[in-house]
Amino acid sequence: MQRRDVLQMLALAALTAPALQVPDAHAGIKFDPNAPKPKFVMLVHPDMVLLDLVPALTAFKLTMGDVQLVWKDRDPVRTDVGLDIRPTATLVEAYAAPDVLFVPGGLKGTVACMQDAEVITFLEKTGASARFVTSVCTGSLLLGAAGLLAGYRATGHWQSRYALPHLGAILEDGRVVRDRNRITAGGVTAGLDFGLVIASIIRDEEWAKSIQLILEYAPAPPYDAGTPAGAGVALTTLVSDLLKSGLKPLDEAVAQAHARLHL
């Protein structure tokens, strides 16, 4: 990427993100409004984890992407933290062949979608045409239920990704796992690392680094408790024991999908 291109990109980033707006900074830089913008289709679903979505959404926007938030209708979708997201397009209106198809997680919402024929049909169809098929957190379980991970290496939230092989995927305990055009990420906050990886692929490495600098993504967690290994046996056992029964509906949905997929 040339210096001039970086400047163009950042001028556009500034226009897209009002917080970084620089209206008259580089008036001499011209942008071709007819140049194709990467198309992103992001599924939003009831009970989804908002933090699964927002880092990826922010990175996608900063690639100068054309982002659709899609659901069955345009009614507000309630997320885990109580905030509503208003879809910008219905499943029918979604781009048929986007550059990136994205699915966020949240176990309850994921399980509901895995058993929803309308959502599964949408994912099968769009997943077959999308340039990249992607997810954060338990979103990979939904991709798997739509048959989109059969034979692909994939990851997901540490607590539920054990189910991926039952959906035909090859489980890999990575933070961001790419296998051909399937790119899956680990739980919740992995969406930040994922967003930069996508930006580097859709644009390039320098563009992705610029986004990282704008977002000041130089993480410094106060503890090393973000994985079962780091958290240790005692804390992980507590969390796992508690969440265990949340996995029962998942296991049922996985069994149904397994039968339907003829794996």
Add this chain to the structure above:
Amino acid sequence: MQRRDVLQMLALAALTAPALQVPDAHAGIKFDPNAPKPKFVMLVHPDMVLLDLVPALTAFKLTMGDVQLVWKDRDPVRTDVGLDIRPTATLVEAYAAPDVLFVPGGLKGTVACMQDAEVITFLEKTGASARFVTSVCTGSLLLGAAGLLAGYRATGHWQSRYALPHLGAILEDGRVVRDRNRITAGGVTAGLDFGLVIASIIRDEEWAKSIQLILEYAPAPPYDAGTPAGAGVALTTLVSDLLKSGLKPLDEAVAQAHARLHL
């Protein structure tokens, strides 16, 4: 914190976050609904950066907190990525003495708030009574404009925090900086580290670690470009040059606040 308390906390977390819902996991654990819940008042403002807010909001919710999203009215507030947030309370309805007062950033929205007497008066009043006065990203500039950082060490987004000393603060280039009851964080993604720090203070270290594990916060950025030092001179210069004129309105707002504060 006892094992039993951790279980209670996580059972509650599961109820608050539907994605992690475990309705019948630990039916034997009793929770006292009369026990005080920590109160959080989070300002939301037009053009704010959504990613400044969501990690902190998620962490606050997982402390079993009672969270208000406050603005002048309850009309939807447009954020940088185009998503709207609906305030849950007005500035008048906000808790007068919350455990945590929180201000997100976004340069354009921050500058507007710095020059808005209604917002400044609200922050002066609530900041004087809050147990902790906090911010992410350029939010610290708004705290500074309300006179809340005079004589306190504070940080903010790398690109604009140079202005903090003009608002009476002692600039510290940290990711999360605590000085007595003022806790400020760096740009955008610093809100993740910040959220865990707040959880550890409001609850305790084990609670914060549990949240970190639930959110799988084991960051693995693909590059080391999250700070000017990591991004290097060339990339930082590009970004800084571009954003430079966005700082002109900030400098004017800082000058006005400086005069008003009699610093």
